[in-house]
Amino acid sequence: MARLTDPLTPEAPPGGGWTALIDDIVAGRWTNPETGQIARVPYESIVFADSLDGREADLVRPLGLGSRYAVVADAATYDAMGGRVARALRPLGPVAAVVLDRPHADMAGVADLREKLAGFDAVVAVGSGTINDLCKYVTGLDGRRYCVFATAASMNGYTSTTASMTLESGLKVSLASHAPAGFFVDLAVSAAAPRHLAAAGFGDCLVRSVAQIDWWMSHRLLGSVYSRVPYIIQDDDERELNRRAAALGRGDVAAVGYLVRVLTLCGLGVSFTGTSNHGSMGEHQVSHYIDCFAGPRHPGSLHGQQVGVAALTLARLQQRMLAEDRPPVVRPTRIDAADMARRMGGPAAATCLDLFRRKAFDAAGADAFNARLEALWPALRRELAAFTIPVDAMTRLLADAGGPTTAAGLGVPPDFYREAVLHCREMRDRFSFLDIAADAGLLEAFVAGEG
Ligand SMILES: [Zn+2]
Numbered sequence: 001m002a003r004l005t006d007p008l009t010p011e012a013p014p015g016g017g018w019t020a021l022i023d024d025i026v027a028g029r030w031t032n033p034e035t036g037q038i039a040r041v042p043y044e045s046i047v048f049a050d051s052l053d054g055r056e057a058d059l060v061r062p063l064g065l066g067s068r069y070a071v072v073a074d075a076a077t078y079d080a081m082g083g084r085v086a087r088a089l090r091p092l093g094p095v096a097a098v099v100l101d102r103p104h105a106d107m108a109g110v111a112d113l114r115e116k117l118a119g120f121d122a123v124v125a126v127g128s129g130t131i132n133d134l135c136k137y138v139t140g141l142d143g144r145r146y147c148v149f150a151t152a153a154s155m156n157g158y159t160s161t162t163a164s165m166t167l168e169s170g171l172k173v174s175l176a177s178h179a180p181a182g183f184f185v186d187l188a189v190s191a192a193a194p195r196h197l198a199a200a201g202f203g204d205c206l207v208r209s210v211a212q213i214d215w216w217m218s219h220r221l222l223g224s225v226y227s228r229v230p231y232i233i234q235d236d237d238e239r240e241l242n243r244r245a246a247a248l249g250r251g252d253v254a255a256v257g258y259l260v261r262v263l264t265l266c267g268l269g270v271s272f273t274g275t276s277n278h279g280s281m282g283e284h285q286v287s288h289y290i291d292c293f294a295g296p297r298h299p300g301s302l303h304g305q306q307v308g309v310a311a312l313t314l315a316r317l318q319q320r321m322l323a324e325d326r327p328p329v330v331r332p333t334r335i336d337a338a339d340m341a342r343r344m345g346g347p348a349a350a351t352c353l354d355l356f357r358r359k360a361f362d363a364a365g366a367d368a369f370n371a372r373l374e375a376l377w378p379a380l381r382r383e384l385a386a387f388t389i390p391v392d393a394m395t396r397l398l399a400d401a402g403g404p405t406t407a408a409g410l411g412v413p414p415d416f417y418r419e420a421v422l423h424c425r426e427m428r429d430r431f432s433f434l435d436i437a438a439d440a441g442l443l444e445a446f447v448a449g450e451g
Helices: 022-026 056-063 075-088 107-116 129-142 187-192 195-206 208-222 229-243 245-249 253-273 282-293 303-322 337-344 346-359 363-385 391-401 414-427 433-439 443-447
Strands: 045-049 069-074 095-100 122-127 146-150 162-166 172-176 182-186
Touching: 022 045, 022 253, 045 056, 045 253, 056 075, 056 146, 056 182, 069 075, 069 129, 075 095, 075 122, 075 187, 095 107, 107 129, 107 162, 122 129, 129 146, 129 162, 172 282, 182 187, 187 253, 195 208, 195 229, 195 245, 195 253, 195 303, 195 391, 208 229, 208 282, 208 303, 208 363, 208 433, 229 245, 229 253, 245 253, 245 391, 282 303, 282 337, 282 414, 282 433, 303 363, 303 391, 303 433, 303 443, 337 346, 337 414, 346 414, 414 433, 414 443, 433 443
Parallel strands: 045 182, 069 095, 069 122, 122 146, 146 182
Antiparallel strands: 162 172
16 A cells, blocks of 8 residues: 655655756666666756746757747746746747637647747747647647746646647547657746646646556556556655645645656656556546547546546546455457447547457457456455555545545536546557456446446
């Protein structure tokens, strides 16, 4: 079980400063314990400090991004930090502010920003989720480099090499892109951001235990590739962060510092494994389903808020199933293509069907899986207990951080939330406890108690 009750040590920031360990990884001084090789990651500069006021030009100059600067923000992030960054960069060359009006990370948003950034060779994003995804994706298309000043600790996508985008079909996907050359966090700015943003970032971190349980289970039962490295690098910081959940809800700068560390290390984990599995399994599928198919039923909530609530659902499901002495028994997967098309629309359903079929059990597959589950169940229960945080403790942490803990708290109608939990597995080929529960005929009864 995770240690939640140790005394609050060490003092913040950790020995070596806010970017201890991160500095070693970025500078190529850290050896991957699984491969014995020096780790290589595609970043030049990652800097967090209690304040970066006055240091902006010194951080950006060595990146050599170009000579004509565009500082990209939305109205809120321009006020929070964008205006200050634009003024501070003037010694480096002409600087234009590109302030986007309620931007969306979709293909129309990409086309719009591509046009606005024509003629600028140096792109500096100031914002969080949408601003970073748009700048990352647009610069990745033509090989321009960019850097980002974070304005909120709301998600772990800053250091990932993928961009989260909504396609014409309505499907939200992770598209291959590139890493920012520089990632800069003024902790005082992030701590002053609206509290629900840090609570969302905390939700994205809280998924660790349920994602690790799904991923390890998939590795043991189906032989999927698994890596310990993403967990090794963030384990200590996750404990420090969880001890500060309530302080995070109060906008405490040190708590935000640990949150940014965990978000950053989680993103760096993708560089080592090439996948996001360590922090994105069944619980992220629930969120994807909500984002893609809620339509007018839900005006939208932040990614981290959704995955925080969904992590509690997955924890309840996993912990209930793992409490049983006997393993569940799966049957061949039932695929209802017509129902998927009705719920998702034709083009999205076609894409999802393809992914769903990759992990669906036929009769022989179900028999083989049951045999393996029967043989491994006692060992698997023991192994997964080491990754588990009891669901009551997870719920308390998320509430302390200021995040919603129920579908109603998210503003998602409970009946649609139940649909999302029941059907989200159709969207991805990653195998989770949702798949076992569904194929064992247990998921419908489980979701009746959710939402
Ligand atoms: Zn996430």
